[in-house]
Amino acid sequence: MITAQRKPFDEIYRSASRHRKILVLGCGSCMTVCMAGGETEVLTLSQQLELAARERGDQLQIRMRTITRQCDREFFDDETARLVFESEAVISMACGVGVQFCAERFLGATVYPALNTQFYGATVQPGVWAERCVGCGECILESTGGICPVARCAKTLLNGPCGGSQDGKCEVNDQQDCAWQLIFDRLKASERIAFFAKIRAPKDWSRSGNGGPRTIVREDVTLQ
């Protein structure tokens, strides 16, 4: 899923306090799973905003709603639309995608992000989420034993490890596993060490975000 973390409170308050009636809009998918912008987080933030407004003597009317997700038009239902238009601004607790999509759906609405979107990751254990993919557009997991060096090597090496790998940890952070150690171990264990010795050519970065914002079109499904 996409993961995010709530922005510093002061930053959110600065946005919210420009207005008197706001809607805190949560997301029931990724942001719920990573506990950054689901129903509970919407409530917690609203409670904090209420307390803060009281402290500072600001007038702030807060409405709350959480929809399934903010990256598909269908979920911006009539009730949501009504709340959006009755508010002066929306504090969206969706990822960066949802924040933008919400504004696109409700043209003219002011939508602020409450979160800093981070990475595509998995729940390693309750309360811990780790990055696994960077959406490079050209998956090489087949040849690296299912472990991604583009996402998990600090230097995105395709022919690793670098000389800084020590005791299975990355030179950048000794809590971080060296991706190439993991790949080596996995390939060795499954007797695919030949994959390790292979020299991989330079990556085509134009297929990753580096080439500009990407679009996928399924002609067989589009309506026009």
Next chain:
Amino acid sequence: MDDSRADDGVRIVAFCCHFCAFTAADTAGTMRLQYPTNLRIVRVPCTGRVDITMILHAFCEGADGVIVAGCEEGSCHFTRGNLRASKRVKRARELLREAGVDPQRLEMYHVAAAQGPLFAASAREFIKRVEDLQLVEGGKAQT
């Protein structure tokens, strides 16, 4: 939370776990130990049931201070509920601080069922702390 203030004192909500803290409070009563009446006790099966939004709700509704009282370490009837509560109280204090509310207005206590005196003493100490904060902050009126 009722609007009328029977006494002019601070309003404290205390989430007390049934097995330890609530029983301790009861014991204090039986022993006729005095502690101020500003304490509104909310009995929960375990402090592990208390989540952050419940604590913040109390403040939003006008509480001047909140206590979460549970079992001593290792004695929780539900094994680790009190430990989870500790972690949440820690986070809630941070959230309160961000929102401009003094985090000292929230406290976690660990008491055993028989420790009536400890419960009473803790209550008194906490209420005094909140009263002092009221004075310092010019008695933030809960409108």
Next chain:
Amino acid sequence: MLERSLAEGAFVVTAELGPPKAPDIEAIRRKAALLKGQVTAVNITDNQTAVVRVSSIATAAVVLASGLEPVIQVTCRDRNRLAIQSDLLGAFLSGIRNVLCLTGDHQKFGNHPQARGVFDLDSVQLIAMASRMRDEGCFECGEEIKNSKNAPVLAPRIFIGGAANPFGDPFEAQAMRVAAKAAAGADFIQTQPVFDLERFLRWMEVLRTLGVPEKVAILAGVMPVKSYKALEYMDRNVPGIRIPGLLIERMKKAASPKEEGVAICVETMRALQQVPGIRGIHIMAVEWEDVVAEIVHQFGNGVGSAVA
């Protein structure tokens, strides 16, 4: 000439010259003067440990003019494939022949930790790209290196090196990586400084089984230190370096730490000279260039140096 000396089978000694932080040409000339005549060639580091210094190529040009043969260093951290190819052509045009291809220490170690690390390529791909430019006369994209359709192809005749860390993990993978660099076209390899001889010997054994010393000239790294604190610092902070406790103890007990540091360095050099497959030594006297002459003298291997 580094290439020629190695081809002739000489035991080669190279050293390092760190460019200054400020554009101070006299500082470069002073360092070059300390090394001239002592060693075959001198590595010019490239924003080492991600700290910004005068560029390797510009510094190398000054070193060359001072009568010393440079080896420029190129990292993958700061430049993409366009900039690197451009730099290689520029360096070659300026009379620079030797290029050491490195991944580069992560930017978080240096003075600009917020910078974006480029890492368009890794060091193996960099070596492959450089050797393709030299051997096939074409760019990474496949185009020939020539000015116009009918102009001649001008391939940069560069001598290509790679780095290796016998003390990195996983042990076997690091050795395989050297083999990859050899297969990609590297002519020589310089290793991280040897403090743990026993581990180094094990590593060389693996390399021999992979047939690597026949394909590339391996120069073992050594580093003289001034104090036990320097060793402790490196052990903790410099990626890829680990120091045996015994060595730190020895330095601690030394009556004259600097002399002890030099002695340890020379001892190591003599031991390395005996190792089959080692074709030379690379002395990394970081910010202590003036000790190189002393080391070379003690080592007693009159190594010629002037640029041909």
